[in-house]
Amino acid sequence: MRTPICDTFGIDYPIFAFTPSEHVAAAVSRAGGLGVLGCVRFNDTEELERTLSWLDDNTDGKPYGVDIVMPMKIPTEGTSVDLKTMIPEEHISFVERTLQRLGVPPLPEGEGRDGVLGWLHSVARSHLDVALNHRPVLIANALGSPPVDVIEKCHEHGILVAALAGAAKHARSHVANGVDIIVAQGYEAGGHTGEIASMVLQPDIVDAVGPDVPVLGAGGIGSGRQVAASLALGSQGVWTGSIWLGTEEYQNLQSNAGWTEAFTRATSSDTVRTRIYTGKPARLLKTKWTEAWAEAEAPEPLPMPLQNLLVADAHNRINASGDPDVISMPIGQIVGRMNDVRPVAEVMAGLVAEFEEAVGRLESIRK
Numbered sequence: 001m002r003t004p005i006c007d008t009f010g011i012d013y014p015i016f017a018f019t020p021s022e023h024v025a026a027a028v029s030r031a032g033g034l035g036v037l038g039c040v041r042f043n044d045t046e047e048l049e050r051t052l053s054w055l056d057d058n059t060d061g062k063p064y065g066v067d068i069v070m071p072m073k074i075p076t077e078g079t080s081v082d083l084k085t086m087i088p089e090e091h092i093s094f095v096e097r098t099l100q101r102l103g104v105p106p107l108p109e110g111e112g113r114d115g116v117l118g119w120l121h122s123v124a125r126s127h128l129d130v131a132l133n134h135r136p137v138l139i140a141n142a143l144g145s146p147p148v149d150v151i152e153k154c155h156e157h158g159i160l161v162a163a164l165a166g167a168a169k170h171a172r173s174h175v176a177n178g179v180d181i182i183v184a185q186g187y188e189a190g191g192h193t194g195e196i197a198s199m200v201l202q203p204d205i206v207d208a209v210g211p212d213v214p215v216l217g218a219g220g221i222g223s224g225r226q227v228a229a230s231l232a233l234g235s236q237g238v239w240t241g242s243i244w245l246g247t248e249e250y251q252n253l254q255s256n257a258g259w260t261e262a263f264t265r266a267t268s269s270d271t272v273r274t275r276i277y278t279g280k281p282a283r284l285l286k287t288k289w290t291e292a293w294a295e296a297e298a299p300e301p302l303p304m305p306l307q308n309l310l311v312a313d314a315h316n317r318i319n320a321s322g323d324p325d326v327i328s329m330p331i332g333q334i335v336g337r338m339n340d341v342r343p344v345a346e347v348m349a350g351l352v353a354e355f356e357e358a359v360g361r362l363e364s365i366r367k
Contacts, residue, residue, distance in 0.1 A: 001014065001352060001356070003231065005216075009063050009137050012032030012033075013351075014216075016036055016216055016238065017240050017241070018036045018240070018241040019035065019036070019244045020038040020040075020253060022037055023249040024249045025064055031348040031349075032348065037051070038066075039131070040069045049130050056134055064136055066140070067139075070128075086306055088299070088302075098293075098314075101292070102326050103321075105317065138159065138161075140162040141163045148177055162181035162216070163182060164185045164218070165183065166187075168201075168207075171215075175209050181215070182215045183239045184198070184218060186199075186202070189218055189241065189242075190242045190282075192278070202233040207234075217235035220332060221239075221240050221334065222240070222243040222337045223351065224351045225354055225358045227355045242338070243337075247342060248341055248342065256327065258321075258324035258327065263335050264338065264339055265324075266285060268336030269336070270286045270335065271284060271333055272290050274294075275301035278304050279301055279302055279305065283332055283333070284329060284330050285331045285335065287325060287326055289314075289326050
């Protein structure tokens, strides 16, 4: 399993792994793929600095990337406290009533963490500044093309830039702005995603950007067969995410005791695309929490970044409660294949072995 993008990044397999866990990212890189650390959870640049220093020291010299969240339209700026004053009381009351109805207790005094500020343009730029002091080979932007000056800054440091796209027109725009790699993220994907399924989206984007721009297929990829399908559609590699939430290494970050039960029992039908997590459409695990927001009495989700600030304390309480029926977690439809917890190295080996098996089966058909 080798494509030109392997040579571009010095990796053994064209498997890119987006993850908020540095332990997962490091393990993927050590196993021959490219681990990409999601930075949006870091409100504190010093914490990100420590984490990237740890990655520098724990990837056995192998390459890694980082993912920032920098919307093309600059969102409302301000501190967490300033922004909270913009949240309507109706929304605050709804969240509290819902938590009480679902049996989610308050946190002990002083516990929990602030809402994620990584959605703010200024915070995302601080993430970039920290990353440039380390050794990532790739900067990816989860919300499309970053500003041109950010792309140019990355290129000055010898770092390639990737951007997620959910439609061919978006991919063409990213390339026009100077983006090097397009992540064609289909409807099946977890987190922020568009409305076109991977089987249609990937060849659309491959054809739209032409042979000189590498495309990574994303959305619904959790097996070697799906990796093979993505390469058959013209992508040079795959961008994976959800499957790493079910690894042993991810347990270093996972704070919800009910999470493992929740994802191992879920089927591919047990997700929902909603704006309740960040304010933008994102696919989450379907639970009593997401269903409450779909009821008639629920208010409309707020725009980014206010929605995440609104539900930040609720997420802390939900995680502490450990109830598998009340989870708030972005995840793709591939969750239906996540039936057990395995080490990253085993997942990688399985992807490669099943890819070889799938390609071999196709070769036998050709004969």
